[in-house]
Amino acid sequence: MLLLLAAASLDAAAAALRLAGETMGTRYSLSVRNPTLPAAELQAEIDALLEDINDAMSTWRPTSELSRLNQTADTAWIALSPALHEVLTAAATVSAQTAGAFDATVGPVVNLWGFGPQTRVPVPPPADALTAARARVGFRQLQLADAPPRARKTRPDLYVDLSAIAKGYAVDRVAGWLADRGHRDFMVEIGGEIVSRGHAEAGRPWQIGVAWPTPDSTDVERVLSLGDTALATSGDYQRYFEFEGKRYAHEIDPATGRPIEHALAAVTVLHASCMYADAYATGLLVLGPTRGPALARELGLTALFLIRDGTSFRAVTTGELAGEEAD
Numbered sequence: 001m002l003l004l005l006a007a008a009s010l011d012a013a014a015a016a017l018r019l020a021g022e023t024m025g026t027r028y029s030l031s032v033r034n035p036t037l038p039a040a041e042l043q044a045e046i047d048a049l050l051e052d053i054n055d056a057m058s059t060w061r062p063t064s065e066l067s068r069l070n071q072t073a074d075t076a077w078i079a080l081s082p083a084l085h086e087v088l089t090a091a092a093t094v095s096a097q098t099a100g101a102f103d104a105t106v107g108p109v110v111n112l113w114g115f116g117p118q119t120r121v122p123v124p125p126p127a128d129a130l131t132a133a134r135a136r137v138g139f140r141q142l143q144l145a146d147a148p149p150r151a152r153k154t155r156p157d158l159y160v161d162l163s164a165i166a167k168g169y170a171v172d173r174v175a176g177w178l179a180d181r182g183h184r185d186f187m188v189e190i191g192g193e194i195v196s197r198g199h200a201e202a203g204r205p206w207q208i209g210v211a212w213p214t215p216d217s218t219d220v221e222r223v224l225s226l227g228d229t230a231l232a233t234s235g236d237y238q239r240y241f242e243f244e245g246k247r248y249a250h251e252i253d254p255a256t257g258r259p260i261e262h263a264l265a266a267v268t269v270l271h272a273s274c275m276y277a278d279a280y281a282t283g284l285l286v287l288g289p290t291r292g293p294a295l296a297r298e299l300g301l302t303a304l305f306l307i308r309d310g311t312s313f314r315a316v317t318t319g320e321l322a323g324e325e326a327d
């Protein structure tokens with residue numbers, strides 16, 4: 001989730017309208033220069049858009065389109081909204097590219113570890129329950145087709161969790177909506193996933209500080225100047241539980257059915273699409289400190305990896321950030 005401090009908020013003098021609210025179990029914020037609507041109207045429109053997106057793809061809403069797909073035992077083709085189809089298609093693409101390190105069908109295992117909509121006592125699950133949940137995982141078990149958009153569950157108990165990609169998609173949609181209304185300079189953020197366009201003020205780019213990956217860190221590892229881009233971060237230190245002195249993160253490695261356990265603490269991905277940045281950040285985090293950067297280079301992704309090194313961290317960068325290492 002987020003390790004990003006919106007630097008615009010440090011700069012009260014900036015002449016941008018700032019709005020904030022709640023969505024998707026987290027907070028959103030946006031800064032818009034020269035808003036073309038009154039603030040209250042702008043916020044109402046954005047809240048309505050976010051509600052629509054939650055109604056399509058939230059697993060926390062039992063009546064959402066995705067929850068209905070999860071609940072049905074029907075293995076025939078089922079019609080999808082274009083929005084849900086778009087996100088499921090991107091999820092399938094990133095699943096294939098990351099060899100299943102990102103996999104939205106890992107939901108039953110996520111839920112078993114206590115990170116899903118049903119809150120439960122956070123203890124490691126029994127082995128037999130884990131084996132049963134893992135049998136339900138595999139992104140190829142959801143078939144997708146378009147014209148018209150549709151999906152087919154190849155097993156009745158397939159369960160899809162879009163928590164690792166839906167926030168990025170929502171940020172893209174809010175950014176698209178703002179651009180359609182004539183805005184040129186803005187930054188939109190939901191739970192640390194960001195899209196920026198234009199400038200914070202004349203001649204000065206939007207900037208964000210990437211914090212070191214500790215739960216209470218406010219130390220900035222580096223400041224990134226953003227042009228027209230999207231950026232998303234996944235880390236193992238924001239949502240986790242502790243049991244018998246051991247920490248369990250909310251990113252599950254589909255290959256093991258267990259929370260990730262390696263030295264890679266956080267991944268930030270820059271991409272034209274926030275939806276893809278979000279999914280890649282999760283996939284690369286799951287892949288770990290060696291395979292994550294290797295795949296990022298192979299795919300030509302721009303990413304920042306923060307890796308635990310004894311009591312401190314080291315940074316590894318790829319793509320357009322490559323060579324910017326401090327050490």
Ligand code: ADP
Pocket residue numbers: 001002101102103104106110115161162163164165191233234235238239250251252253254278281282286
């Ligand atoms: P955040 O939601 O903090 O930004 P992520 O984008 O990494 O973090 O998403 C983590 C969430 O995605 C988990 O809470 C879980 O619901 C789901 N998830 C966990 N592991 C995976 C995985 N390997 N692939 C896809 N989704 C996952």
Ligand code: MG
Pocket residue numbers: 163164165232233234277278279280281282
């Ligand atoms: Mg993600």
